[in-house]
Amino acid sequence: MIAQNISSSILVYDQNHTRVKSILIRALISMITASFMLTVYQAPIHAQCVDPVIEENELMSTSELQRISPDEALSRQAGQWRLDEHVEGGLSPQRYLRSLTLDLLGRLPHSEEQHILQEARGKLSEAQLDEWLSSEDFGRQASRFIRSQLWNNISNLNPYGNNANLSRSQQIYWRRNPALQTRGDRVPCLNEPASYDDDGELIMFDQEDGTRREGWIWVNPYWAPETPVKICALDAQTTEYSTNGTFCGSNGGANRPDCGCGEELKWCVTGNIRREVTSALAESLDRLVSSIFISGESYLELFQERRFYINGPLVHFFKHHTRIGRYTLSPSPIPDWQLPDFNYSESDRWTQLILEGEHSGVLTHPAFLLRFQTNRARASRFYDTFLCSPFQPPEGGLPVPDDESVRNPDLQGRAGCKYCHALLEPAASYWGRWTEQGIAYLDAERFPSQRDDCLNCALGGGNCSAECRSHYITSTLSEQEVPYLGKLKAYSFRRDEHEINVERGPRLLAYSEVTGQRLPRCIAQRTAEWLLGKEMSDSVADERDRQWVDQLGVRFARNGYRYSKLIKDIITDERYRRVR
Amino acid sequence: MNKLNHLQGFHTHSPMLKRPLLLPLISLALVLSACTGKIENSSEETGTEQHAGEQHAGEQHAGEQHAGEQHAGEQYAGEQHAGEQHAGEQHAGEQHAGEQHAGEQHAGEQHAGEQHAGEQNTSVLLDELDRTSIEEANNSEEVGLVAPDPIRVLERPRRRMNLDQLDRAIRQVSGGLFWSERRNNQDQNLFESLSATLGKPDFIQRTTEDLTPSALFMKFLDDASRQVCGKRIELDIAAASDPRIEPASGDVVLWGTLSPELSSTEDPEAINQQVRSLVLRFHSRALPAGESARLAYWRWLFETASLVDQSPVSGWRALCIGLINHPDFYSY
Numbered sequence: 001m002i003a004q005n006i007s008s009s010i011l012v013y014d015q016n017h018t019r020v021k022s023i024l025i026r027a028l029i030s031m032i033t034a035s036f037m038l039t040v041y042q043a044p045i046h047a048q049c050v051d052p053v054i055e056e057n058e059l060m061s062t063s064e065l066q067r068i069s070p071d072e073a074l075s076r077q078a079g080q081w082r083l084d085e086h087v088e089g090g091l092s093p094q095r096y097l098r099s100l101t102l103d104l105l106g107r108l109p110h111s112e113e114q115h116i117l118q119e120a121r122g123k124l125s126e127a128q129l130d131e132w133l134s135s136e137d138f139g140r141q142a143s144r145f146i147r148s149q150l151w152n153n154i155s156n157l158n159p160y161g162n163n164a165n166l167s168r169s170q171q172i173y174w175r176r177n178p179a180l181q182t183r184g185d186r187v188p189c190l191n192e193p194a195s196y197d198d199d200g201e202l203i204m205f206d207q208e209d210g211t212r213r214e215g216w217i218w219v220n221p222y223w224a225p226e227t228p229v230k231i232c233a234l235d236a237q238t239t240e241y242s243t244n245g246t247f248c249g250s251n252g253g254a255n256r257p258d259c260g261c262g263e264e265l266k267w268c269v270t271g272n273i274r275r276e277v278t279s280a281l282a283e284s285l286d287r288l289v290s291s292i293f294i295s296g297e298s299y300l301e302l303f304q305e306r307r308f309y310i311n312g313p314l315v316h317f318f319k320h321h322t323r324i325g326r327y328t329l330s331p332s333p334i335p336d337w338q339l340p341d342f343n344y345s346e347s348d349r350w351t352q353l354i355l356e357g358e359h360s361g362v363l364t365h366p367a368f369l370l371r372f373q374t375n376r377a378r379a380s381r382f383y384d385t386f387l388c389s390p391f392q393p394p395e396g397g398l399p400v401p402d403d404e405s406v407r408n409p410d411l412q413g414r415a416g417c418k419y420c421h422a423l424l425e426p427a428a429s430y431w432g433r434w435t436e437q438g439i440a441y442l443d444a445e446r447f448p449s450q451r452d453d454c455l456n457c458a459l460g461g462g463n464c465s466a467e468c469r470s471h472y473i474t475s476t477l478s479e480q481e482v483p484y485l486g487k488l489k490a491y492s493f494r495r496d497e498h499e500i501n502v503e504r505g506p507r508l509l510a511y512s513e514v515t516g517q518r519l520p521r522c523i524a525q526r527t528a529e530w531l532l533g534k535e536m537s538d539s540v541a542d543e544r545d546r547q548w549v550d551q552l553g554v555r556f557a558r559n560g561y562r563y564s565k566l567i568k569d570i571i572t573d574e575r576y577r578r579v580r
Numbered sequence: 581m582n583k584l585n586h587l588q589g590f591h592t593h594s595p596m597l598k599r600p601l602l603l604p605l606i607s608l609a610l611v612l613s614a615c616t617g618k619i620e621n622s623s624e625e626t627g628t629e630q631h632a633g634e635q636h637a638g639e640q641h642a643g644e645q646h647a648g649e650q651h652a653g654e655q656y657a658g659e660q661h662a663g664e665q666h667a668g669e670q671h672a673g674e675q676h677a678g679e680q681h682a683g684e685q686h687a688g689e690q691h692a693g694e695q696h697a698g699e700q701n702t703s704v705l706l707d708e709l710d711r712t713s714i715e716e717a718n719n720s721e722e723v724g725l726v727a728p729d730p731i732r733v734l735e736r737p738r739r740r741m742n743l744d745q746l747d748r749a750i751r752q753v754s755g756g757l758f759w760s761e762r763r764n765n766q767d768q769n770l771f772e773s774l775s776a777t778l779g780k781p782d783f784i785q786r787t788t789e790d791l792t793p794s795a796l797f798m799k800f801l802d803d804a805s806r807q808v809c810g811k812r813i814e815l816d817i818a819a820a821s822d823p824r825i826e827p828a829s830g831d832v833v834l835w836g837t838l839s840p841e842l843s844s845t846e847d848p849e850a851i852n853q854q855v856r857s858l859v860l861r862f863h864s865r866a867l868p869a870g871e872s873a874r875l876a877y878w879r880w881l882f883e884t885a886s887l888v889d890q891s892p893v894s895g896w897r898a899l900c901i902g903l904i905n906h907p908d909f910y911s912y
Binding site (some may be wrong): 055056059070071073074089092094095097098099102106107108109114118140144147148151152153155156183371489532533534542544573575576578579580 | 655731732733734735736737738739741744746748749752753781782784785787789831860861862863865866870874912
């Protein structure tokens, strides 16, 4: 209607250029303007000003696409659609191209792509699609999608202990907490160059407030080697070990008065460094995901890949910062000998490492481990994201446990709790060799399932070593836990058949779900939800869509978990090509 | 699903709807009963039975699925036999329809019809009527008492671009310009700094992305389009007036290779062609040659804005802003 008005008004205007008619047209136009704005702002329902059927007929008359009617479409199943077909009432070839590039590449189609499509009379080539699915743009889109599932943003975390943080006052860097030990209060040094006596000892000046303060020195820090900064002399000490033998690059050493930040301040951090490191860890996971999808490898590589992407800041982090962390970062998942010789400032220089042990792709990536810090949270995320089976209490709630059951420390057997924990506890134990609240990896050689020294100290009452206290069961709250003394914490209440979970890691969890249909079906469902923009869970989808997702999952598994094939199955389907 | 399979059965196998004898049987029974006056409120009862059948149809999804796979003749024979077995039992037909296939509502009606006929002691028993054989029925015209449900068209909802897509799309159509604000001598991308406000998840505080074309989103999109289109025009006018500035390519300039002062009255076809190319660039819609409603729609905006300011440049600016604010741009 609006279009007709527009056409008629313009026709009049074109044929008669009189002033009077122009004024009349202006009045008409102002009315239509309101209609237009309404049309624009009441998106998307009222956006169509052209009868879509007529437009479709017109477009199809110039294309070589085979038109598929809804009746014909009824017999089609997942994977039975082709690119050279047009779904009746569906997107025009150009709009279909636009949807594909936006979804798969995150951008509008280029003019060359539009031109090629016009030349091909609406037929999109399989080769073009394959090229897109192996492009960097697609990698970014896929990793964006996986990020929405793994939530690998850890920018809110501070992985460092307070003793390693550098404060800045009057352009002078200093450590706030250790100042209590070295200067008598949390105060910076004097704003003057440091002085040394004839023996080369740092001179401390007594202050009226009772503190003793030194001056500053110039240091070229590791984050800007070309730009010297002022730092209080005590905090700039480069001693490796304290007089009591404590390593200065550790949380314990940072409190020692004869320990500082080390050479080039390597053991200290600023707020920017914290942000750069956490950002790099998240990006490392994104890069891993992206590389897997671009290379066209099996989707299962996400759960079994041993590659790890690392850049300058991460090299420095794993080389110098794993012992000054707020979390359990040591023993490092990346041994020192594997670390490349990158400078901290090389944040854009990325390379791949092949990790040892039972590393399991994204599931044991530091960004995932720090985002989900308990093994139960990690397992729960996997079940929710990749198996579409969130741990939820039943309708009507859980039964109230009786007195005896409440005292049962094993959640797998406690009434009410066991509804989820009977499954969750064995699943969580897949991460048993990765520390909770941390990223440390306990390799089987150094950390066997049971250690005699830990058992002895637990039974004998002696002082247990830090490793025993951190990673082994050395004390109990109930008699039922006694059999597990001296074992790795992950073995607590583990049944014999579940002990392999601890040793093989999360990749075994993924493998065990491959044999069932749950994993491929859920991946198909999640991908369909991404590309179709609507929920496809069993509780929401109708029977026909549920069957379709079933078929997608089966085809996905049969195609060797090739993600590109799954995506093709979805984007060629009529569900994608017809838009409401 | 149930609706679709119902229809699928109707179009392909038609196991439950190929029952030409059903309609004449019921009609005859009603006529005879009306003549004898022994069936009262027959229409109400029929309606009730039909409703029951529909209700079962809605509940039995799995049954529907099998309905399309079985042989029509076999299925019908089975139903008839079962119906005879249960004749005279209270609600036997309805129960049977509920247990069997959803599309078998007619079977349920038939059984119920038999049952009620017996209960009401009609003078004509349905089983005594001459019936069309199954073979004959298969060759007869397909009829149904209830209009089939329409085919549920499979489709997806139109989706709004996320902020990353939108930012990139605006850069693409504007030749690399983006919505920005000058802070500390640097151009800050406002799609990034306002991402939390615009519903982009950070996966810490918010884990889902808000993709609704809300009033807030539309307001910011309008701001972005006005700024970016304004920048584009300023750059192109500066390049046109200063030979030292290298002009952008025709693919980027809003008026293409035309003069910015060219009005639609001077060369309407050239303007039409440029409008078509802009619609293709912004909306990926290839408008056909010649007149079309969509072309008129956008050309009207260009002409109106040109007319108001007496400058075609204003027309191009309005067109650029209108194209970005249109749902065909920010949704797909």
